[in-house]
Amino acid sequence: MKLKMGSKRYTFVIIPDANSAVRRFEVPKLIPYIAGAGLMTLMAVTLVMYASHAKNATVANELEKRIVSKDAEFSSTVQEKNQTIEQLQSEVIRLSQQTAEMKQKIDAIRQQEDEVRSLTGSGQVSISSADAPPASAAMGGSSTPATDAEVLTLAEQTKSQLSDMDKSVDELKDSIADTKEKALEAQEKLKVTPNIWPVDSRTITSGFGLRQDPFTSRPSFHSGYDIASPANSPVHVTADGVVASTGSDDSHGNNIIVTHSKGLQTWYMHLNKINVQKGEHVQKGQVIGLVGSTGRSTGYHLHYEVLKNGVSSDPKPYLP
Incomplete structure (x- = not known):
């Protein structure tokens, strides 16, 4: 088994x-x-x-x-975020500084505009106060990191300043346009207003008003300025205008009358030569003749006369 x-x-x-x-x-x-x-x-x-x-x-x-x-x-x-934040904070600070500088420039332009307005007699514009610019680039002090809240406040202030500056620039643009118009008007007015010396010389040998006549020694009225100048010195017209007459006579010698605006005329006498013709348009400073001693004259000089509405006036207010 x-x-x-x-x-x-x-x-x-x-x-x-x-x-x-x-x-x-x-x-x-x-x-x-x-x-x-x-x-x-x-x-x-x-x-x-x-x-x-x-x-x-x-x-x-x-x-x-x-x-x-x-x-x-x-x-x-x-790290990149922190660097970016620091860069943005630095940019905010730089922008704030540039804004302050720009505000100073705008105020400087307004200052200049005020000066132009004062020269043209068109009034003044209001100038906002500006921080005084730094005397130099020198800086110092302890280094204390700015907080986020401080940078944010600075950014808000800069934003507000930029908004105000934007309005100021628009106002300044309109104001400058108005000032330019006034300046052009004043410029045109100056062109037609006698306000320069007719010759380079500033030697006045006989003024406006009563004097002792150089020929008769009697008291007489002198209707202009006698300005001593070398023979053949250029004679300049003192404002834009039109030659009203040219001629020669025993008293005035070779002479020119120029018509300006607002009833003003200027008269140039005792010329040695006349360079313009009647009806000719002349511009301020243009040479219209040469100094001489023609007519009733004791020597080389220019008799310069200003007439207002046909009446002789003292030339002094029309000479710088």
Whole structure:
């Protein structure tokens, strides 16, 4: 009769040493197979766990690298942001300084416009107060970082100043246009108003009013200025106008009368030469003749006379 598989056994003999008793162990024949299968299973589980651990370690290492990269990227972004904020704050400060400088320039233009208006007699415009410009570029003091609130306040103030400046520029534009118109009117008025010396000389040998006549030594009325000047010195017309007459006689010698605006006329006598003709338009400063000693004259000079509505006037108010 055959024995079943499960009834077969293995005998293990353990001999400790020569003086000890021999020990025997019997185990069923399946035990070694079961142990081998368990060992293989344990090895498989160990391999699986090792592979899983290696994979987890790889993933963890990759995550760590990503975290380090993101952290570096975040730090760089924060640093760039801080630098950008500092740059913007510096730009706000520079813009504020430029705004103040521009305000000073606008006020300087208004100052000049006031001077032009005063010259043309068209009044003055109001000038807003401006901070005095720095005497030099020298600076100093302790370094205290500005707070965000201070920079924000400065930005709001600059925005307000720029808004006010925008209005001021519009007002200044209109005002300058008006001043230009007034200046052109004044310029045209100056062109037709005698207000320059007819010759380069400033030597007045006989003034306006009563004098002792150089020929009779009697008291007489002198209707203009006698201005001593070298022979053939250029004689300039003192304002824009039209030559009313040219001629020569024993008293006035070679002479020219020029008509200007508002009833004014100028008269140039004792000329050596006449360079213009009756009806000719002349411009202020134009040479109309040469100094001489023709007519009733004791020497080379120009008799310059100003007539208002046909009446001789003192030339003094018409000479600078």
